[in-house]
Amino acid sequence: MTTITILGDEVATTTGEWADGRPLVEPDALSAAVGWTLKPEGLCRDDQCVLVGDGSAIRVGDKLDLAAVANAVDQPTVVDPDAGIVVLGQPNATRQAALRDRQAPDFTLADLDGTSHRLSDYAGKKRLLVAFSSW
Amino acid sequence: MADEGFLVVAVAIDENIDEVRSLAENITYPVLMDPDHILTELYAISNVPAVVWIDEEGRIARPNAYEFGSDLLSEFTGRTRAGHFDQIREWVHNGTVPEDASSQIADLSDDEVAARLHFRLAAHLRRNGDEDGASRHFDAAAQLAPLDFTVVRAAMPLQGESPFGEEFFKILAEYEAAGTPFHGIIPASEA
Numbered sequence: 001m002t003t004i005t006i007l008g009d010e011v012a013t014t015t016g017e018w019a020d021g022r023p024l025v026e027p028d029a030l031s032a033a034v035g036w037t038l039k040p041e042g043l044c045r046d047d048q049c050v051l052v053g054d055g056s057a058i059r060v061g062d063k064l065d066l067a068a069v070a071n072a073v074d075q076p077t078v079v080d081p082d083a084g085i086v087v088l089g090q091p092n093a094t095r096q097a098a099l100r101d102r103q104a105p106d107f108t109l110a111d112l113d114g115t116s117h118r119l120s121d122y123a124g125k126k127r128l129l130v131a132f133s134s135w
Numbered sequence: 136m137a138d139e140g141f142l143v144v145a146v147a148i149d150e151n152i153d154e155v156r157s158l159a160e161n162i163t164y165p166v167l168m169d170p171d172h173i174l175t176e177l178y179a180i181s182n183v184p185a186v187v188w189i190d191e192e193g194r195i196a197r198p199n200a201y202e203f204g205s206d207l208l209s210e211f212t213g214r215t216r217a218g219h220f221d222q223i224r225e226w227v228h229n230g231t232v233p234e235d236a237s238s239q240i241a242d243l244s245d246d247e248v249a250a251r252l253h254f255r256l257a258a259h260l261r262r263n264g265d266e267d268g269a270s271r272h273f274d275a276a277a278q279l280a281p282l283d284f285t286v287v288r289a290a291m292p293l294q295g296e297s298p299f300g301e302e303f304f305k306i307l308a309e310y311e312a313a314g315t316p317f318h319g320i321i322p323a324s325e326a
Contacts, residue, residue, distance in 0.1 A: 007259055009173070076245070078252040083260060083268050087252040090176045098178055099240050102195040104187070105177040109146060109167035112156055117165050120193065122142050126227055129187040130145045131169075131180050134154035135289050135298035 004066070006033055008088035009108075016066070018081045024063035033066060034088060036073055043073055104129075140191065141227045146174050148183055148285055150258065151292065170258060175285045176251045179243045179318040182284040188226060188236070196226065197236035199319030216322060235320045243318065250280035254290065261293055270294065282310045 004016045004023050014033040016025035031037040035045055038058075042049040050073050052058055058068040066086050067077040076089035090105075097103040106120045119127070143164040147155040150170030159166040174180055178187060180199060188197035203216050225231050243251075257272035273290045280286045287306055291298040315321060 007171075007255060011259070076248045076252060078249060078256055078272075080256060080268070080272070083256075083265065085256060085259070087256045089248060089252050090173065092248070095177055095179055096242060098195060099198070099242055102198075104189045104193050104195050106193075107173055107177060109169050109173070111165055111167050112152060112159065117144070117167055119144065119189070122144065123193055124191050125140045125142045126191060126196075127189040128141070128143045128223065129178075129189055130143060131148050131174055131178075131183050131185040131187075132145060132158070133147055133149040133183045133289065134151050134158060135149065135292055 003084060004033075005083075005085045006066070006088055007085060008034070014066075016063070018084070019060060021079065021081045022060060022068070023066040023079055023081075023086050024060055025066060027062075027064055030064055030066075030069065034069055034075075036069060038064065038069075043069060045073075139227055148172055148175060148180070148289060150262075171255050172251055172258075172285060172289070176243075176248065179240060180285060181243075181247070181280075181316075181318045185319060188223075188232070197232050197320075198238060198240045199317075200235070201317055201319055201321045219322070235322065238320050240319055246279040247283060250276040250283060250286045253279065254286050257290070258293060282306065282313055282316055284310075 001015050001017055003013050004025070006012045006014060012033065014025055014029050016023060016029065018024070025033055027038055036043045037045070039049065042051045052072050058064050058072055067079050070077045070088055074092045076092065078087040079085070094105045098105050104119065106118060108116050108118045110116050145159070145162070145164065145166045146169050147166065148169050149155055152168060155166065155168065178199060182201060184202060185199045186202040187195060187199055190196045202219055222233050253272045253276035257269045257276060260272065261269035273294060276286045277290065288298050288303055291303065296302060310316070
C-alpha cells in the first residue's frame with residue numbers, strides 16, 4: 001500500500017496501490033478520494049447516480065481504479081504512476097453547460113491576500129469576468 | 136458602475152503573485168489567483184485576456200471574448216478597443232448585448248482538456264521541487280495543445296524562459312498561420 005496524491009479542486013491524499021499504472025483503492029476509500037460512492041445502483045454523489053453496469057470497467061479484483069471511476073462520471077484524468085499522482089479534472093458536463101446552455105460555472109479562488117471568493121458570492125450583480133496574466 | 140449592480144472579477148491565470156500584485160495595484164475589485172488554471176478548463180479559455188459577461192442569475196450573457204480592455208481593464212492589458220466600454224455600459228444599464236454575444240464557442244477537445252491536466256500536474260511538481268517531472272508534463276501539455284497560450288506560453292516563465300522571447304513569437308506566428316484558433320470571440324481590434 002502506498003499514498004496516492006489526488007490533484008482535484010484541492011490537493012488530497014489517499015491510501016492505495018498502483019497496478020500496471022492504474023491507481024487502485026479499497027471501495028470504502030473511494031468517496032473521500034473522489035467524492036463518488038459505489039452503490040448497487042452505480043456511482044453516486046448527492047442525489048445523482050451514474051450506471052456502471054457490472055462494474056468491470058472500474059474494478060480490479062476487489063479494488064477500484066480511481067481514474068476509471070472518474071472517467072465513468074465524465075471527469076477527465078491524467079495519471080503519473082512514478083510521481084504517485086492522479087490529476088482529477090473538472091466534470092466535462094460543467095464546461096459543456098457553460099458553452100451550450102450558458103450556465104456560468106461557479107468557482108472558488110483566493111485573492112491576493114489569501115481570502116477565498118466564489119463567483120456566486122456576487123450573484124445578483126452583473127459580473128465582468130476577466131482572465132488575465134503576467135505572461 | 137460598481138454601485139449599479141455591476142462588478143469586475145479579475146482572475147490571474149498565473150502563479151506569480153508578485154507580478155500579479157504589481158499589475159493589480161490600486162484595483163478595488165476582486166483580483167483572484169488561479170495557479171492551477173481551473174478557469175481555463177471550466178470556461179474553455181485558451182488565451183488571455185478573455186472576458187466573459189455573466190448576468191445577475193449566473194447566465195453567460197456574452198461568452199469568452201479576446202478583449203483589450205476599456206478603462207476598466209486597461210490596467211491589465213495596456214490596450215483598449217474603442218466601443219467595448221460602451222457595450223458594457225449598454226449591457227449594465229439596459230441589458231442589451233452586442234450581436235456577437237450569440238456566438239457559439241467550440242468545446243475543448245479531449246487533447247486540450249488533457250493538456251490542462253498535464254499543465255496542472257507540471258506546475259504542482261515544480262512547486263514541489265521535481266523539475267524533471269515538471270518538464271516532462273509541460274512537454275506533454277505542449278504536444279497536446281501546441282497553440283494554446285494558457286498551456287504553452289504560461290509554461291514559459293515556469294521553465295525559466297521569457298514569455299516575450301523568441302519561442303513566444305515563433306508560436307504566435309504558428310497561431311496566426313493556423314487562423315488564430317481561440318475559443319471565443321475575437322472582435323475587430325483597435326489598438
